[in-house]
Amino acid sequence: MTDSSDSQGPAQSPAQSLAGSPILQVRGLAKTYAGGFQALKPTDLEIRAGEIFALLGPNGAGKTTLIGLICGLIRPTAGTVSVGGFDHVRAYRQARALIGLAPQELATDAFESVWATVRFSRALFGKPRDDAYLRRLLEDLALWDKKDSPIMALSGGMKRRVMIAKALAHEPRLLFLDEPSAGVDVELRREMWGLVRRLRDAGVTIVLTTHYIEEAEDLADRVGVIAKGALILADDKEALMRRMGRREISLHLTTPLAALPHGLGDLPLERVDDGARLVYAFDARGEAASVSVLIRRLSAEGIEVRDLETRESSLEDIFVGLVGGPR
């Protein structure tokens, strides 16, 4: 019996490990640039297969550096990266074949047509020609009618989408989008999010950076925050919001309150707007008194509540709390 269970173990594990197992493993990855500036402190990170991971952080935090290190654009000072189990130096061919990268900087071959450039990207990654796939890709990115235009004749947002198309041309398993929505209009941004979700549903793992926190809140399964070259957290978005998010009950009073009565000293109440409002704040994990108890306690002190509203903190509030405000 022990024999059979032993032989079953390894046979089952690859299939089991497909979902939720790391497609990217970063160990002690660090970068000190030539000038001596440490842009990334030794960093560990795991990205699970099939998830959308949003990397947040203020300008200059080290997001692009981290992505550049993983994708082979920057020489690591220390650390290892493995993609789908392949070391990105020793097995760079297998590792890189899995990765698609749309960098932050717009860099395109101005004179090439959209069609020629995506075909080039596909071939560069060693994939045989597949015009049907590329057509679908350009259609998905609303670029199909521009396929014969030279890239220099496109708008900035279109160029951004061309770079995403190039990144996807070889059907990568792990896609890096460094600020994909920068310069893309609202409507197309929504469409792009749709595409990102569809890619995820198709099994592509996505790591994106963004300065639009609502984007991360909307899209991401997990969120990482980098500040001053250190990955200060990487967590499930829901868990993060539960753990760090705050809930607030804002109580509008009929008559402004000069001071908080001593009888309410045990409650996390704050007097705002010159006593016109009381704010009852608690972190999402903390036990909250029920609203009715709260109102009863207030009326016991002769405080009359005219209106109340509740608010849950967003990822943005959490972010601001962590890094002291996005710049």
Add this chain to the structure above:
Amino acid sequence: MNPLGALAIYRFEMSRWFRTLTQSLLAPVISTTLYFVVFGSAIGSRMSAVDGVAYAAFIVPGLTMLSILTESVGNASFGIHMPKWSGTLYELLSAPVSWWEAVFGYVGAAATKSVLLGAVILLTARLFVAYPLAHPAIMLGFMVLTAVTFSLFGFVIGVWAEGWERLQIVPSLILTPLTFLGGSFYSIAMLPHPWREVSLFNPVVYLISAYRWSFFDRADVSVPVSLLATCGFMALSLVAIWRIFATGYKLKP
């Protein structure tokens, strides 16, 4: 191995060239014609034969070699410098392409252009003068060898250069003087005493002299030595490129 990737780079580089094919080919045709009008007809008619070869014919190999050298360095350095400058190099760096596959694409395309250009110059020259061709196969071999070698060298310069001005420094400061003093328009046997010996330190002298041998079966220097020196320079450039990719020198911060 990623042959598709290597081929994609090669195709990309060639298509860039084909877009400007008219200029690419017209320029050397015009300059060759000018050389022949000035040196071949105007001056050449007053010159005696060099080593028993009519002067107009004598300058054909040198002129061709001159163009191949400058075009190889120019094409290859531009080819890699352009993506470095524009930022599109990120794609090559992130692609599953080995250094020699990248070299095949960039250097192969640059060398192809130079060889095609050399052929165009030889054909244009043919309109002015009926030069002999003693060893056609060796002539072609020399052309390809030189084109590849100097394209490799150009690739190194393209990576090394930071900015377009620097890209011009090596060609204009070193290569042009060397080629002009390399006996394109004269036989070093024609030089007076000290300059003749000094010229023997110029590698281009060997290149042109050996190439001329494939036309006229006559050389100032030893052809095998020239061949060996060229191969040596090629090996040196290859090692430089291998190191560049191994260390990320000027390619990756």
